[in-house]
Amino acid sequence: xxxxxxxxxxxxLGACLLSTGITLGILGFMLxxxxxxxxxxxxxxxLIQPWSPGQGLFGVGPMITGxxxxxxxxxxxxxxxxxxxxxxxxxxHPGGKGRILKSVVEAMxxxxxxxxGFVGVFLLVPLVRTLFSxxxxxxxxxxxxxxxxxxxxxxxxxxxQSFTLVxxxxxxxxxxxxxxxxxxxxxxxxxxxxxxxVTGLILSFGRAMGDTLIALMISGNAAAFPESxxxxxxxxxxxxxLIIAADFDSxxxxxxxxxxxxxYAMTGFGVVLARGLGQRGRA
Amino acid sequence: MASPLWDRAFRxxxxxxxxxxxxxxxxxxxxxxIKGYTALTPRLIFGDTGxxxxxxxxxxxxxxxxxxxxxxxxxxxxxxxxAVPLGLSTGIFLAEYASPRVKWFFSLVFDILAGIPSIVVGxxxxxxxxxxxxxxxxxxxxxxxxxxxxLAFLVLPYMIRTTQMALExxxxxxxxxxxxxxxxxxxxxxxxxxxxALSTILSxxxxxxxxxxxxxxxxxxxxxxxTAGIPxxxxxxxxxxxxYIYYISSQYADHSELIKGYGACLVLIFICMNLFVLxxxxxxxxxxxxxxxx
Numbered sequence: 001x002x003x004x005x006x007x008x009x010x011x012x013l014g015a016c017l018l019s020t021g022i023t024l025g026i027l028g029f030m031l032x033x034x035x036x037x038x039x040x041x042x043x044x045x046x047l048i049q050p051w052s053p054g055q056g057l058f059g060v061g062p063m064i065t066g067x068x069x070x071x072x073x074x075x076x077x078x079x080x081x082x083x084x085x086x087x088x089x090x091x092x093h094p095g096g097k098g099r100i101l102k103s104v105v106e107a108m109x110x111x112x113x114x115x116x117g118f119v120g121v122f123l124l125v126p127l128v129r130t131l132f133s134x135x136x137x138x139x140x141x142x143x144x145x146x147x148x149x150x151x152x153x154x155x156x157x158x159x160x161q162s163f164t165l166v167x168x169x170x171x172x173x174x175x176x177x178x179x180x181x182x183x184x185x186x187x188x189x190x191x192x193x194x195x196x197x198v199t200g201l202i203l204s205f206g207r208a209m210g211d212t213l214i215a216l217m218i219s220g221n222a223a224a225f226p227e228s229x230x231x232x233x234x235x236x237x238x239x240x241x242l243i244i245a246a247d248f249d250s251x252x253x254x255x256x257x258x259x260x261x262x263x264y265a266m267t268g269f270g271v272v273l274a275r276g277l278g279q280r281g282r283a
Numbered sequence: 284m285a286s287p288l289w290d291r292a293f294r295x296x297x298x299x300x301x302x303x304x305x306x307x308x309x310x311x312x313x314x315x316x317i318k319g320y321t322a323l324t325p326r327l328i329f330g331d332t333g334x335x336x337x338x339x340x341x342x343x344x345x346x347x348x349x350x351x352x353x354x355x356x357x358x359x360x361x362x363x364x365x366a367v368p369l370g371l372s373t374g375i376f377l378a379e380y381a382s383p384r385v386k387w388f389f390s391l392v393f394d395i396l397a398g399i400p401s402i403v404v405g406x407x408x409x410x411x412x413x414x415x416x417x418x419x420x421x422x423x424x425x426x427x428x429x430x431x432x433x434l435a436f437l438v439l440p441y442m443i444r445t446t447q448m449a450l451e452x453x454x455x456x457x458x459x460x461x462x463x464x465x466x467x468x469x470x471x472x473x474x475x476x477x478x479x480a481l482s483t484i485l486s487x488x489x490x491x492x493x494x495x496x497x498x499x500x501x502x503x504x505x506x507x508x509x510t511a512g513i514p515x516x517x518x519x520x521x522x523x524x525x526x527y528i529y530y531i532s533s534q535y536a537d538h539s540e541l542i543k544g545y546g547a548c549l550v551l552i553f554i555c556m557n558l559f560v561l562x563x564x565x566x567x568x569x570x571x572x573x574x575x576x577x
Binding site: 008011012013014015016019020023024025080088103104106107109110112113114115117121156181182183206209211213217241244256257260270275 | 289293304307308314315318368372393394397398399400402404407410411439467468469493497498531556560
């Protein structure tokens with residue numbers, strides 16, 4: 001191996017290690033900065049405690065609940081719609097109409113999040129306020145609906161991608177036996193594709209959890225445990241955006257790292273889970 | 284489930300869901316167009332300043348989107364310049380040098396990086412600023428450079444993945460010709476594989492540009508402010524289009540400002556859609572032509 005080849009290889013390896021370093025560094029930095037909380041044994045308590053600075057309680061329990069509620073609602077809203085659209089694209093009209101719809105869905109992925117938030121504030125929130133009279137309209141329901149719309153394109157593309165894993169000769173055989181679309185979907189497509197569809201679901205859930213702007217703009221940001229879908233709630237991501245201006249040495253500021261670490265841990269766990277499923281699906 | 288009724292219901296379900304989604308999408312775009320089309324004049328961007336005065340930086344633009352657009356442009360260029368070399372090299376390493384085991388480990392790491400919420404990346408950038416401010420340069424505050432760096436971290440996994448995918452999906456015939464003629468691995472990568480994969484890699488870069496243009500969470504933590512004018516250096520704070528939209532939605536003073544917010548939304552959508560179409564076009568059409576030219 002001559003010098004040039006060696007140098008270039010080490011450069012590429014160096015870049016790879018640097019990128020890995022960044023990934024681990026993000027977690028490491030937050031762990032170091034949250035160390036005082038670990039040292040005093042506050043970290044685990046903070047995950048479930050309520051947020052009431054007046055009583056000296058700085059737990060992020062409400063934010064974790066809010067995040068999970070809003071993200072789950074978004075996924076629950078998004079699943080049937082995505083499934084229907086994916087069936088339209090992949091099974092019912094795989095030709096012309098389906099291809100056009102798929103392009104539109106792909107284009108939807110490029111709409112900025114802040115736009116969804118903006119439209120949410122000025123269109124959806126007043127609508128929810130009038131429909132369910134009471135409250136400001138900024139609630140879990142509004143945020144969940146908007147977030148559901150945001151993650152639908154991602155989920156649809158995942159579903160369509162998993163439908164293409166079904167071998168064509170199985171589909172041809174079903175056609176030859178005279179199966180209709182429902183039978184084709186339930187007896188052939190689903191058994192082949194469900195694992196990779198679950199992978200898509202997990203990753204979409206991660207995306208819903210990680211979104212900041214929609215939750216920040218239209219979920220109301222009340223730092224209390226929500227009791228119904230019409231209650232305002234604050235997500236972990238919005239909490240980070242709201243508290244960032246606090247004094248650096250204060251305990252409020254330290255809670256940011258609790259939020260950051262929990263978000264990192266939850267999305268990272270989702271990725272590992274999705275990969276595990278994917279690997280077994282391929283074997 | 285053999286009855287035609289089920290088949291009908293299934294088709295109806297697929298049609299219904301598609302119509303609901305398209306309807307929601309059209310409502311969003313339509314709502315913005317109806318509310319914001321009156322704002323779409325040169326005044327929206329340049330305010331009372333003339334076009335050439337603004338573009339040549341002779342006079343400052345006060346009540347237009349021009350500073351925000353300039354800020355977004357600087358941000359995009361800086362973060363792409365930071366992210367491309369790193370992302371490309373990492374992608375090349377994964378596709379061409381790494382053994383399957385090594386590849387498995389690193390792609391898991393980069394999947395995790397891709398999954399990290401953007402606000403956490405922003406928090407990281409903010410903490411780095413804080414750290415540097417306290418330990419090394421006490422005149423460093425959240426600024427354009429820090430934002431660009433954080434955005435570069437955010438788009439890095441996309442760039443790595445598109446490069447890796449583009450190289451791995453090249454046909455074996457393309458991959459083996461140069462080595463069989465005596466080329467080294469490096470020559471093969473530089474002269475054959477990279478040019479052949481160029482259009483896919485470019486489309487990945489353009490998608491990353493779109494991510495940089497739209498992301499708000501990172502920049503609101505690392506230096507975007509409501510009024511700053513054109514960024515003077517990489518160490519100054521700056522305005523950005525998505526942050527402006529966020530700011531207007533919560534702090535608008537009167538109706539005309541709100542209308543400007545709608546206009547800004549339309550401008551941002553227009554930019555992002557164009558980037559998307561460009562990337563789509565590059566991936567679909569040019570891949571064939573570029574493959575055969577080299």
